[in-house]
Amino acid sequence: MSLSVDFKLSLPDFDLKVAFDAPTGITALSGHSGAGKTTLINVLAGLVTPDYGHIETDGRVLFSSALKVNLKPEERHIGYIFQDARLFPHLTVLQNLKCGRWFRRLPMNPSTIEEIVTLLGIDHVLSRRPSQLSGGEKQRVAIGRALLSKPEVILADEPLSSLDSDRKKEILPYFEMLRDQMSIPIVYVSHDADEVTRLATTHFELAHGKIHSESSDS
Amino acid sequence: MTDWLSPPEIEAVLLSLKVAFWATIVSLPFGIVVGFVLARYEFPGKHLLNGLVHLPLILPPVVTGFILLKLFGTQGPIGSVLEELGIVIAFSWSGAALAAAIMAFPLMVRAIRLSFEAVDVRLEETARSLGAHRFQVFCIISLPLALPGVVTGSILAFAKAIGEFGATITFVSNIPGETRTLPSAVYSFMQVPGGEESAYRLVILAVIVSMTALLLSEWLAKRVKTVVEGR
Numbered sequence: 001m002s003l004s005v006d007f008k009l010s011l012p013d014f015d016l017k018v019a020f021d022a023p024t025g026i027t028a029l030s031g032h033s034g035a036g037k038t039t040l041i042n043v044l045a046g047l048v049t050p051d052y053g054h055i056e057t058d059g060r061v062l063f064s065s066a067l068k069v070n071l072k073p074e075e076r077h078i079g080y081i082f083q084d085a086r087l088f089p090h091l092t093v094l095q096n097l098k099c100g101r102w103f104r105r106l107p108m109n110p111s112t113i114e115e116i117v118t119l120l121g122i123d124h125v126l127s128r129r130p131s132q133l134s135g136g137e138k139q140r141v142a143i144g145r146a147l148l149s150k151p152e153v154i155l156a157d158e159p160l161s162s163l164d165s166d167r168k169k170e171i172l173p174y175f176e177m178l179r180d181q182m183s184i185p186i187v188y189v190s191h192d193a194d195e196v197t198r199l200a201t202t203h204f205e206l207a208h209g210k211i212h213s214e215s216s217d218s
Numbered sequence: 219m220t221d222w223l224s225p226p227e228i229e230a231v232l233l234s235l236k237v238a239f240w241a242t243i244v245s246l247p248f249g250i251v252v253g254f255v256l257a258r259y260e261f262p263g264k265h266l267l268n269g270l271v272h273l274p275l276i277l278p279p280v281v282t283g284f285i286l287l288k289l290f291g292t293q294g295p296i297g298s299v300l301e302e303l304g305i306v307i308a309f310s311w312s313g314a315a316l317a318a319a320i321m322a323f324p325l326m327v328r329a330i331r332l333s334f335e336a337v338d339v340r341l342e343e344t345a346r347s348l349g350a351h352r353f354q355v356f357c358i359i360s361l362p363l364a365l366p367g368v369v370t371g372s373i374l375a376f377a378k379a380i381g382e383f384g385a386t387i388t389f390v391s392n393i394p395g396e397t398r399t400l401p402s403a404v405y406s407f408m409q410v411p412g413g414e415e416s417a418y419r420l421v422i423l424a425v426i427v428s429m430t431a432l433l434l435s436e437w438l439a440k441r442v443k444t445v446v447e448g449r
Contacts, residue, residue: 045347073346080347086340090362090446099358103349129448149348 003153003185007053007063009043016040016050016209022153022185025201026175029189035206037189041155044187045080046073057152057185074103079151083158085142087130093141094126100149113148120144120174136167143174147182154178154186160195168195175199223423227416229395230403231423237311237399238379241319242372245326249371253330254360274385275324283388286317290389313390314397318379326375333367334360365446366439373435377428400424 006019016036020027031037042048044055044062052065061069062076079100087096097117101108117123120140125133133141139159146154156175160168172195178186179199190196196203205212223231256268274282290297291308300307307313337360345355361368383401390397392406404420407413 045343047343047347072351073343074349074351076347077349078347080344082340082344086338086344088341088345088359089448092448099345099350100348103345103351103354103358131448145348 001058001152001184003044003055003057003187005044005053005055007043007050007055009039009048009050011036011039011209014209016043018206018209018211020204020211022187023202024183024185026179026186026188026199027202027204028196028200029187029204029206030191030193030196031206033191036209037191037206038157040206041080041157041187041189044153045078045155046071046076060152077150077152079146079149079154081139081142081146081154081156081159083162085130085138087133087138087141087145089130091129092126093122093128093130093133096130096141097126097144097148100145104149106150116144116147119177134167135163136170139163139167139171140174143171143178147178152184154182154184156186156188158189158191160190161192172198223419224416226394226398227403227420230398230400230420233311233314233395233398234380234400237314237318238376240312240315241322241379242326242376244315245319245323245375246368246372249323249326249330249375250361250368253327253367253371254334254356254364256327257331257334258360271327272324274321279321279382279384280388282320283317283385286313286320286385286389290316307390309390309393309397311390311396314386314399315379317385317389318382319375321382321385322375322378325378326371329367329371329374330364331367333364333370336367337363363446366443369442370435370439373431373438377431377435380427380431381424 001024003022005022008015008017014036016039018040029037029040039048043050046062049070050063050065053063054061054066055063061067062071063069087093088099091099097113098108117126120143122137122140122144125137125141130138130141159175160171163171175186175188176199179201188199252267252271256264287308288294290300290313292298292301292306297308307316341363342355342359345359350358380399381401382399383405386397386399387402387405392398392402398406400420400423404417404424407417407420
C-alpha cells in the first residue's frame, strides 16, 4: 500500500505546495515549527481542504480537485494519532478503544481487541477513565484506538513530543512495531532528529511550505 | 403544608410546578439544537436567530404575551389551525406553559450554547477521524460533554418558568385552577382586602423555590462535570 500526495494550499504566510509518496513503513516529515507540518497532515486527514491537488491510497481517491472528490474525514479510513492523546474524557479506556469499531460498524471481535490491548500492555487500565492514566498510558491507548478503527493509513503528529524522555523510550518501540508489522503507510511528523533516525524508512523535510530534502534510509 | 397554605394557594403552587415542568421538558430538545447550532455553525441569519431567541429577554413581557395572543389566540394564524385540530392554547394551562417556555428559552439556550462552546472541537475532529459521522459525533461526544450546561440551562429555565408573570397573564389571563400560577396568585391576593397574608406566604415560597433551583443547578452541574470527566 502507498499514499500519494500532491496538493497546494494557500496559507496566510506562505503557500503549502507538496508532492510526495508515502510507501508502507514510516515516512517521517520533519521541519521547524510553523513549517506547515500539522496543516499538511490535517489536509491528509480531511480536516483542511487544499486549493487543488490529488490525494489517493492505492487507487482510492481521498481528494481530487480534478475529479471533484473530497472525502469527509470519517470516510477516509485514516487513523490519526495526536500529540496530546485526545482520549474522550467521558468514556472508559475500553470504550475509547472500541469507539472506532462502533462508528465504522466493524465486528467487535473480542480476540482482535484483546490482541491489541495485550500488544500495547494496557490490559490493566481498561476500566479506567483517561484522567486516571499516565502520559505514556494515554498515548498507548490512543495508538490502540487508532489501530482498532482499522485504518488504511496512520498519521502521527509529534506523538512523543509531550512526553518526558523515559515515556518516549516507552512508546518508541510501539511505533517500530507498527512500522515492521503493519503493512500500511505511516506519516510521522517530528522535529526530533533521533526519533526520525530511529523510525523513518523514508524522510522528507518541510521548509517554507515545500518538501526540500529527501533521503531514504534502511 | 396543608395547614400553612390554603387550598387556592396550594392550587397555584402545584399549577406553577406543572406549567414549569412541561415548559422545560418540551423546550429542552429545541434548546439543545439551537444552542449547538449557535455554538458550532456560521451561517447567514445566525445573528437573526440569536436575536430572535433573546428577544423575550429584552421585550416587555406584556409585548411577548400580546404577540403570543395574536398568534395563538383562536383567531390567530396558528391558534385557528390548532383549534381545528381540537387544541386550544389560549386561556389554558398549556398556554401558560408556552408563555413560560418562550420567556425561559433565552436562559436555557445561553447555558447550553456556552457549554457546547467549551467542548474541545479537536475531540470532535478526533471522533470523525475514527469514522464517526456528524450525528454520531453529536450524540457520543458533544452532547455528553456539554451535559453540565444542559442541566444548568434546564434548571434555570424551570426556575424562570415558575416565576413568569407578564407574558403569562397577558396571554392566558388569570383563571383560578387553570392559569393562576404562583406569581399571578400573588398579584390577585394583593388586589383583595385581607389577601396580604396569602401573598406573603407565596412570596416566601417563591424565594425558596428560586433559591433552591439556583443552588441545585450549581451543585448538579458540578456533579455532572465530575462524572463526565471521570475524576
